[in-house]
Amino acid sequence: MDKIVSYHQQYFRRNPEVLSEVPGVCTLMGAFSDFCKGFCLTGTGVLALRLSISRREDNVVKLFDATRNEKKQFQLAALKYRKEDRWVNYIKGVFSFLVSEGHRIPCGLDITLKGALLFCDSLTISSALSIGILIALDRMFSFGLDRNAIIRIAYQATNQFSHVHCRLRDLITMLYAEEGKVLYFDMQSMDYSLIEYPFGDNSCGLPYGIIVDPQVPPQVLRSEIEEKRQDAHDCCVNLSSHITDGYALRDCPIHELKSHIISGITEHERRTCEYVITESAKVKKGCLSLKRADARGFGRALRDIYMGMRDVFEISCPEVDWLIKRSGECPDIFGGSLVSNGASGSIYLILTKEGETSYTGFLSDYERIFGFKATTRVFRPGGPAKVSSLELEENEDTACK
Numbered sequence: 001m002d003k004i005v006s007y008h009q010q011y012f013r014r015n016p017e018v019l020s021e022v023p024g025v026c027t028l029m030g031a032f033s034d035f036c037k038g039f040c041l042t043g044t045g046v047l048a049l050r051l052s053i054s055r056r057e058d059n060v061v062k063l064f065d066a067t068r069n070e071k072k073q074f075q076l077a078a079l080k081y082r083k084e085d086r087w088v089n090y091i092k093g094v095f096s097f098l099v100s101e102g103h104r105i106p107c108g109l110d111i112t113l114k115g116a117l118l119f120c121d122s123l124t125i126s127s128a129l130s131i132g133i134l135i136a137l138d139r140m141f142s143f144g145l146d147r148n149a150i151i152r153i154a155y156q157a158t159n160q161f162s163h164v165h166c167r168l169r170d171l172i173t174m175l176y177a178e179e180g181k182v183l184y185f186d187m188q189s190m191d192y193s194l195i196e197y198p199f200g201d202n203s204c205g206l207p208y209g210i211i212v213d214p215q216v217p218p219q220v221l222r223s224e225i226e227e228k229r230q231d232a233h234d235c236c237v238n239l240s241s242h243i244t245d246g247y248a249l250r251d252c253p254i255h256e257l258k259s260h261i262i263s264g265i266t267e268h269e270r271r272t273c274e275y276v277i278t279e280s281a282k283v284k285k286g287c288l289s290l291k292r293a294d295a296r297g298f299g300r301a302l303r304d305i306y307m308g309m310r311d312v313f314e315i316s317c318p319e320v321d322w323l324i325k326r327s328g329e330c331p332d333i334f335g336g337s338l339v340s341n342g343a344s345g346s347i348y349l350i351l352t353k354e355g356e357t358s359y360t361g362f363l364s365d366y367e368r369i370f371g372f373k374a375t376t377r378v379f380r381p382g383g384p385a386k387v388s389s390l391e392l393e394e395n396e397d398t399a400c401k
Contacts, residue, residue, distance in 0.1 A: 029286050055107050060073055104141075121225075156195070182381050212342065214366075279308060
């Protein structure tokens with residue numbers, strides 16, 4: 001946190017009073033199965049967003065994005081959505097809902113932002129900013145919000161004020177994650193359970209997981225994935241309206257889709273819904289393998305999800321295809337898939353130390369062929385968002401008048 005304190009001091013000429021840190025969410029399996037209210041597996045990763053806040057003597061909120069060197073501001077008395085404000089709307093939305101629920105914000109604020117999540121997609125940025133601002137303001141002004149209230153306000157502010165359909169499971173993961181555990185969601189009931197993650201240690205000879213970042217430009221996959229998400233939502237809504245047997249969409253028999261027993265849907269809708277429902281079923285199998293610490297079974301579920309994503313759902317790019325194909329050539333790599341973590345093209349692999357050594361040998365070829373230098377890091381689920389206060393000397397610069 002030292003760097004963000006330094007940035008805050010340099011830009012605002014005063015010390016921050018409260019710091020918050022929000023981890024990014026990595027959806028290991030089930031990134032699209034929310035459209036059939038299926039199952040998914042999430043955890044927090046190393047990418048994060050950090051915020052620092054101090055009080056001002058006026059009614060202005062000034063924002064400094066130290067990662068992208070952007071400077072913004074707005075008046076607390078004018079909390080209106082403006083398209084040109086982009087990410088600032090996520091913060092204004094939080095303030096607006098807090099005020100509407102009777103929480104008084106007595107003065108303006110200086111806010112510094114920093115972190116890799118600021119380069120991620122709108123779903124990630126909106127969720128992380130909303131949670132980060134809420135836990136910081138709750139600490140600063142003693143609102144007395146519990147985690148469920150924070151999730152509710154973040155969800156409402158993001159969806160209703162900023163018109164970004166954030167995922168409730170992401171907000172829950174950000175606040176309820178535990179070190180070394182993943183969250184297994186049933187999105188029909190929104191219940192979840194915490195499961196020990198057995199693949200997190202690369203020092204004892206057991207299988208573990210890594211994240212491979214192909215370093216492709218964000219626009220390569222981001223716009224395509226956003227379009228696919230909306231398309232999958234629309235396809236699943238239409239299929240639901242044609243199911244007459246009373247079962248939930250996630251339980252729709254795949255053979256009925258493949259054999260065209262269900263009428264009223266197009267071939268495109270059939271294929272899209274087939275992937276979404278199949279992905280959800282694969283998550284259930286993957287979760288069973290996870291509980292048994294079965295690296296081969298878990299890796300096989302990952303690979304099956306990716307094959308469906310590539311061949312049925314038609315989301316991929318040459319760089320990702322090449323990297324995953326190479327993983328299949330290493331006997332000590334059990335499987336992998338494209339995962340959702342806010343960045344574009346991140347790959348998650350389950351392997352042994354020997355498998356990573358073999359795989360690393362392909363990365364120089366990847367750089368030579370595609371011109372991007374891929375990076376790898378061990379994946380181990382992290383903890384939740386956190387907030388802390390700084391002990392400061394009382395003076396007129398930091399006190400709210």
